[in-house]
Amino acid sequence: MTDVTTTPAGAPPGRKQHLGWALVLISVAQLMVVLDGTIVNIALPFIQSDLDISQDNLRWVVTGYALAFGSLLLLGGRLGDLYGRRKIFMIGLVVFGVASLLGGLATSEATLLAARALQGLGAALASPAALALIATTFPAGPARNRAFAVYAAMSGVGAAVGLLLGGWLTGLDSVFGLDVEGWRLTLLINTPIGIVTALLAPRFLNESESHPGELDLPGAVTGTLGLLGLVYGISRAGTDGWGDTWTIASLAVGLLLLATFLLIESRVAHPLLPTRVFANRTRAASYVAMFFAPAAMFAMFFYLSQYIQTVMGYSSIKAGVAFLPFCIGLVAAAGISSNLINRIDPRILAGVGTLMAAVALFGFSRIPHDTSLPIDSVSADYWTDLFPFIMLMALGMGATFVPLTLTAVHHLRAEDSGIGSGVLNTMQQVGGALGLSLLATVATQTMDDLAAKLAKAAEQAGVAASGPIPDSVVHQVFAAGASDAFLFGAGLMLLASLVTWVFLNVKHEELATDGPEGMPVHVG
Structure with missing residues (x-):
C-alpha cells in the first residue's frame, strides 16, 4: 500500500507519491457517491412510515439525490479544473458528509429531501474530481490502467453494494446499544467516511x-439549469x-436552456x-x-431487485x-480488463463486453412468469434462471x-x-x-395492457370481479412488464455496442502515452 513512484505530470517537483x-482514497469516495444512489431504496418503506411521507413524495428521496447529482456534474468538473481538483474533491466530500449527517438526523420530510439534494451537490463536486485526479496522478500505462480499473469497478459495484448494505443496515435495531432506526444508518454511515477521506x-x-477568475458564470447558470430541467x-x-x-x-425548458448554453x-x-x-x-x-x-x-438493478423480493419472496437482506x-x-472482470487493455484494443474489449451484457439482459427477459388464465404463481430459480446472467452481466x-x-479521458489537456x-x-x-x-x-404499458386483457378475459368467462386482486396475479x-423492460434494455446495450465497434478507434499502444492529442507524448 506504500507504492511510491516518481512524481507524474501535474505534481509538485521533488514530491513522492x-x-x-x-487510489484507496479516490476509490472509497467514488464507491460512497455511487452506492448512495441505491442504499436507501430498501429503506424507503421504513422512511415513509417514520417521517410520514406520502407515496407521491417518497420517490424524491431517491430522485432528489440523482437530480442534484446529474445537473451539477458539469459545474463540479469545471470547478475542479479552475480552483484545484484536490480542493474541490475535499469540499465535495465534506459537503457530502455533513449532508448525510443532516439526513440521518432528519425529523421531517422537508429536512430529509433537502439533505438528499445537498448530498447530490457534494457528489457532483467529488466524483468528477476523483476521476480527474486519477488521470493526473497516475503515470500513463499499466499503473493508470489499473487505477481506472479500480475506479470503474467501484462505479459498477456501487449500486449492488448499496442494495446489500442498505438491506443489512435497515435490519439493525441498535448500534452499540443505542436505539436508532436502521434507515438512518444508511445515511449516517457516510459522515465519518467522507470526513476522514477529506482530511x-x-x-x-x-x-x-488553479485558474481562478475564468469561471463562465452565464454558461454555469444555463448549463446547470438546463440539465436540471432535463433530468x-x-x-x-x-x-x-x-x-x-x-x-x-x-x-422543453431544459432543452432550450441547453441550446442557449451551447451558444x-x-x-x-x-x-x-x-x-x-x-x-x-x-x-x-x-x-x-x-x-x-x-x-x-x-x-437490471431496478427490476431484478423488485422481482427477487416481490415474486420470489426474498427478504431485503437476502435480496x-x-x-x-x-x-x-x-x-x-475489471482487474482482468486492466491487464488485457495493455495488449488488446479498447474497441474489442468494450465491444465484446457490451455484447455479453446484451445477452445477459436478454436472458433476464426470459424470467419465468405465467400470464394465462387461471394465473399460477410462477417464479424463477435463482441458480438456474438468474445467477448465470448476473455473472455474465458483471x-x-x-x-x-x-x-x-480510459478512452473518455485519454489525451485530454491537463486543464x-x-x-x-x-x-x-x-x-x-x-x-x-432517461433509460430508466x-x-x-x-x-408500465405492458402491465396495463396485460391487466386489461386479463380483466376482459375474466369478464368473457363470466368470472365476477370481487375483492382485491390476488398477489399471484x-x-x-409485474414479471411480464419487467421482462419487456429487460428486452428493451438489451436493445440499448446493443446500441452501445454498435457505437463502440464503429467509432472507437484508439489503439492500446496509445493508452500508454501522456499529453493532449497532437502534442508530443512520452511512453509511460
Missing part, C-alpha cells in the same frame, strides 16, 4: 494548477408519463464546456456508449446478497467500463481533465435517468 493510498486527501493527493423531466416521465404537462414543460460556450473565452473535449472521435464515442450502457444496467456475485464478478460490464473510462470527467459522469447519470424512464414506460403482471 503514495499511489496505493491515493487524508492532502497527505496522499497532489493539488492541480427532472426525464425522472418525472418515469412516474407521471411522457404526456404529463410538467414533464413536457420541464423537458454561449461557442462565444466565450473560457467556456464551462470547451468544444475541444468532443473533438476527438474516440472520446465522443466513449461518451455516447457510456450514455446507453448504464441506462441498460440500471434496468441484497443475491447481487453479491455481481460485485465479485465485476471486480474480477463480466460484460467489467470489460466495458474499464476501456471506456480539461475535470470537465472531461464531468461530461463522462453526466452522460452516465442522464443516460441512466423509457424502461418504466415500456414496463399482481406478481405475474
